[in-house]
Amino acid sequence: MENPRWKRRPAGSTWGDWGPDDQLGRLNLVTPEKVLQGIAEVREGKNFCLSLPLDYPGKSVLNPRRNPPELRPTQRNGKPNMTYPLRCDDPTLLDIVCDDQVLLTLQYSTQWDTLAHVGQMFDVDGDGKMEDVFYNGYRAGQDIVGPVIYRDGEEIPSHQASGARKLGVENMAVSCVQGRAVMIDLAAHFGRSGKTVDYEDLMTVLERDKVVIEPGDFVCIRTDFAQVLLDMKKDPDVKILSETTSALDGRDPRLLQWITDSGAVALLADNYAVERSPARACMDDVCASLPLHAHCLFKLGVYLGEMWYLTELADWLRKAGRSRFLLTAPPLRLPGAVGSPATPVATV
Numbered sequence: 001m002e003n004p005r006w007k008r009r010p011a012g013s014t015w016g017d018w019g020p021d022d023q024l025g026r027l028n029l030v031t032p033e034k035v036l037q038g039i040a041e042v043r044e045g046k047n048f049c050l051s052l053p054l055d056y057p058g059k060s061v062l063n064p065r066r067n068p069p070e071l072r073p074t075q076r077n078g079k080p081n082m083t084y085p086l087r088c089d090d091p092t093l094l095d096i097v098c099d100d101q102v103l104l105t106l107q108y109s110t111q112w113d114t115l116a117h118v119g120q121m122f123d124v125d126g127d128g129k130m131e132d133v134f135y136n137g138y139r140a141g142q143d144i145v146g147p148v149i150y151r152d153g154e155e156i157p158s159h160q161a162s163g164a165r166k167l168g169v170e171n172m173a174v175s176c177v178q179g180r181a182v183m184i185d186l187a188a189h190f191g192r193s194g195k196t197v198d199y200e201d202l203m204t205v206l207e208r209d210k211v212v213i214e215p216g217d218f219v220c221i222r223t224d225f226a227q228v229l230l231d232m233k234k235d236p237d238v239k240i241l242s243e244t245t246s247a248l249d250g251r252d253p254r255l256l257q258w259i260t261d262s263g264a265v266a267l268l269a270d271n272y273a274v275e276r277s278p279a280r281a282c283m284d285d286v287c288a289s290l291p292l293h294a295h296c297l298f299k300l301g302v303y304l305g306e307m308w309y310l311t312e313l314a315d316w317l318r319k320a321g322r323s324r325f326l327l328t329a330p331p332l333r334l335p336g337a338v339g340s341p342a343t344p345v346a347t348v
Helices: 025-029 032-040 169-175 186-190 199-209 225-231 238-244 253-262 291-300 311-320
Strands: 047-049 070-073 100-103 111-113 120-122 131-133 148-151 154-157 178-185 218-222 266-269 303-306 324-328 339-341 345-347
Touching: 025 169, 025 303, 032 178, 032 324, 047 311, 169 339, 178 186, 178 199, 178 311, 186 199, 186 218, 186 311, 199 253, 218 311, 225 238, 253 291, 291 303
Parallel strands: 178 218, 218 266, 266 303
Antiparallel strands: 047 345, 070 100, 111 303, 111 339, 120 131, 148 154, 178 324, 324 345
């Protein structure tokens, strides 16, 4: 398979399957037929909001690099533009104006991970030299650019505007991200045990709940993490969160193969990273710190959603004896961004 950016692709990857310049990955599987399948799941006309408030989890305990949003007024004539009476400028005007702005860490709360979020070192040229690349061979420092280029252990100023020139979140937004979704309710089976869920565990849950996942489906995974987080009222305790809520075992090769074989478009969990983080110890000389992220975002073009609020929807589906629903979840159409807040809506 010829490609202008790579001669070798990772084993088992989907690189090039949808063309040499593909930036959508498995979103290509969300065909009009898959959207209609999602719409066919709407029987009650009832909606569920699947996002946490954007000021959750609170503080910067879960990730010191991600900070709560800072909301403030814009400025009008050097004054805060919040409950601003226009009569200050013109006594004939009756209007009172509010206008604000936000400094927002895009992956602080309920979020999408794009295909530009995690890459890996891989010998794409077949010359024995490892390159820093992302899904479908897009290059770090060229297609996804930071203020510094890392080359042979050196940091070189890039003198380029930072951002994802390829694989950015705007590609997701234009695709609209709507289709059929399926709920896997780990919390209903494992409670708040803090279980690391492997392939056998997952298959047991799917069999007991008669959950069927088909290519082109979005997969939601309820662990109760988001509910525990809400109950902590913006004062998160990482130890309690880790010890009481489930996560997938990213080091389980059979679990990773199941993701490959399932045809899932995205894994959308209510926990912090979908997979257990930190992951189990790696026995190889070199390995990914987040192996499920690498498998999904780097190899397969499968998107990840984190800290989605699934409690009310999962409870309703279980009571109704259902597992499928219509999901509508576009990210911000912000060119160049590698992640995005999400305000997903489930309709049943």
